[in-house]
Structure formats: C-alpha cells, structure tokens
Amino acid sequence: MLKISETTGTAMYVKNRAMYLTGRDKKLIGFLTVLLVMLSLVCWYLFHEIYAVLLIAVCASMTIALQIEIYRRITIYLEGLQRFSERQLEAQSLNYKEIESLVQVISLLRLSAPLPPMRDWAILPDFAALIIGLVREMRPAMVLELGSGVSTLVAAYSLKAIGEGRIVSLEHDKDFARTTEENVRKHDLTDVVRVICSPLKEVVIGSRTHQWYGTDPLEGLESVGILIVDGPPGNLQEMARYPALPILWKRLRDDVVIIVDDAARSDEKKMIQIWLREYPELHIEYAETAKGAVVLRRSKSASAFGISPVEGVANKGAKQSCESGLSSRSADTSAKL
Numbered sequence: 001m002l003k004i005s006e007t008t009g010t011a012m013y014v015k016n017r018a019m020y021l022t023g024r025d026k027k028l029i030g031f032l033t034v035l036l037v038m039l040s041l042v043c044w045y046l047f048h049e050i051y052a053v054l055l056i057a058v059c060a061s062m063t064i065a066l067q068i069e070i071y072r073r074i075t076i077y078l079e080g081l082q083r084f085s086e087r088q089l090e091a092q093s094l095n096y097k098e099i100e101s102l103v104q105v106i107s108l109l110r111l112s113a114p115l116p117p118m119r120d121w122a123i124l125p126d127f128a129a130l131i132i133g134l135v136r137e138m139r140p141a142m143v144l145e146l147g148s149g150v151s152t153l154v155a156a157y158s159l160k161a162i163g164e165g166r167i168v169s170l171e172h173d174k175d176f177a178r179t180t181e182e183n184v185r186k187h188d189l190t191d192v193v194r195v196i197c198s199p200l201k202e203v204v205i206g207s208r209t210h211q212w213y214g215t216d217p218l219e220g221l222e223s224v225g226i227l228i229v230d231g232p233p234g235n236l237q238e239m240a241r242y243p244a245l246p247i248l249w250k251r252l253r254d255d256v257v258i259i260v261d262d263a264a265r266s267d268e269k270k271m272i273q274i275w276l277r278e279y280p281e282l283h284i285e286y287a288e289t290a291k292g293a294v295v296l297r298r299s300k301s302a303s304a305f306g307i308s309p310v311e312g313v314a315n316k317g318a319k320q321s322c323e324s325g326l327s328s329r330s331a332d333t334s335a336k337l
C-alpha cells in the first residue's frame, strides 16, 4: 500500500495484508478448482486422459488466482495513489492561499526587519492579512491582543500604516513576552506597541474556574476597537480562551471587532457558540483561513442598552509570577495605556 512519510512527505510502498488474497478470493479459487476438477473427471470418464486434463485444471486455477492477486494489488496501489494526489492537491491549494496572503501582507506593510516565522504556534499569513484588513477598515485607537508574537508586529505595522492607534498585547509567558518586546524594538514599533507580561491567574466565572491573564495591568484601558484572541494556549485547559469576553466586555467599544484565531478547533467552536448565546449583540462572520478564523462584530443598537450578559466574574490570587524586567514595567502600564 502507498503511505506518505510524515517526516519527508514522500510516498512509500508498504506491505499490507490487504494486498494478498482475501477469504472470498480463496473461496472463489477453491470453487473454480473443484469445478475444473469435476470437469476433468467428466473428461477422463469420456476420454480417459486424466493427467493432462488435471494439469490443465490446476494451471487454469493458478492463472485465475494470479490474475485476481495482480488485480487486487493494482487496485490498492491506485487507490493509495489517488489518496496521495488528493492530499497533495489539498496541500498545494493551502500553500497557494498562504503565499497569496503572504504577498498581500508584505506589500501592505512597510517592514523594517524580517518577520518571525508565520507558522505552527504563530499566526499564518492568512490571519495576518485578516488583521491588516480589519485595522484598515476599523481604524481603531486601541487594539488589545491576547497572546503575543508575530501578530503583534503585524497589527502594529498596520496601525503605523494608517497613522493612528496603538496595540496592547497581553502575554502570560515571560520568555515569549521578552522575545516579542525584542522584535518590537527590531522593527522600530515601540511607539505603537506595549507588551504586557501578565501571568495567568485563577478567575471564577459563574461556577467554573479558569486560568486567565491577570487584569490589573489593564486598569484604565477602555474603548478597545479590535480585540485579537490568540491566547492563552488552547492546550492549557478546556475553553482556555473563553474568559476573554466576560472579563473584557466592559472595555470594548460599542462597535468592537473581535478576531478569533484557531476557530476550526472544537474547543473554540464551542466557545464561540457560548459567546454568541451570552452576547446576542454579536454577529459572526467566518473567514476562510487554514486554522479557521471568526470575526465577531458587536452591533451598536443592541449594546446601546448597556447589556453585560455575564455576571459574577471574580479574580483569585496570582498563579505564577513574572520574573523578567517586563513584570515591573507591566505593573505601571495602566496609567500609560
């Protein structure tokens, strides 16, 4: 059978039991053999040439067995080949879409240094293009991001390109926060970006306890025009990103746009459904990206009533601490937000 190597992506021919005669094949061959032997006996009875007739019968059944075996192997090989080419086509189509987005990203941003890789944990070029498009459309004075990285740079470049707005990026991990800060400096974006290292804390929402960014550094932050939800890491706990809306709702503008990455994951799908139930003024748009992305827009009319559907959000003590220099800086960021 044809298999695709996960490491090299090459096709390999792997032995598989399915390549050999099945029970049904064997029964068919047995039946044909018995039939031919009986025919032979009839011939012998009539013509008295048993050896020759038996030989012909055996040869005939062997040939049939061989034919079936060859047919089966070719069928299985072709099926594998078909699956392989379908996957190749799918991968090519995804690559093409990402290249298309990357070209747009590069042509729309005036980069002053190479961007970090846009793959794996980072956003992909298609999501970067989505951020750029929405920043240009909304022209927000304040972008709040959850989970820093290349997305921070992309959003900051977009804000710089339109000549207004700033981005605050919450990052729970001090090493990632430091890396993003270094990148922000390399890209000469310090005037538009503030990375806040904010360790995860226990927060109780309704009857459930979640680990989410400490919100003390966000004191004074209001009127968020775009919220980018790409953290904390999804593998941390079930619906790791759910607290974003219950906790930040009062800081979001009436016409806020919420961009959610990884929306194809079942956890995020569930989270979005719950958000839509709890915040009926949100309208959903699906963006066709490789990891799945969703844009939630808050309609002005519904929010004019000042509805805050989720009550009872309470912060507990800090779970971990931010030891880097960023932590002390993050503590006094609220005034400068």
Ligand SMILES: C[S@@+](CC[C@H](N)C(=O)[O-])C[C@H]1O[C@@H](n2cnc3c(N)ncnc32)[C@H](O)[C@@H]1O
Pocket: 121, 122, 123, 146, 147, 148, 149, 150, 151, 152, 171, 172, 173, 176, 230, 231, 232, 233
């Ligand atoms: C989905 S990532 C955020 C990616 C970010 N928005 C970007 O575009 O690069 C969510 C969090 O995972 C953590 N993270 C990022 N890269 C990681 C990696 N390679 N391994 C483990 N955790 C990572 C960081 O703390 C980050 O805030």
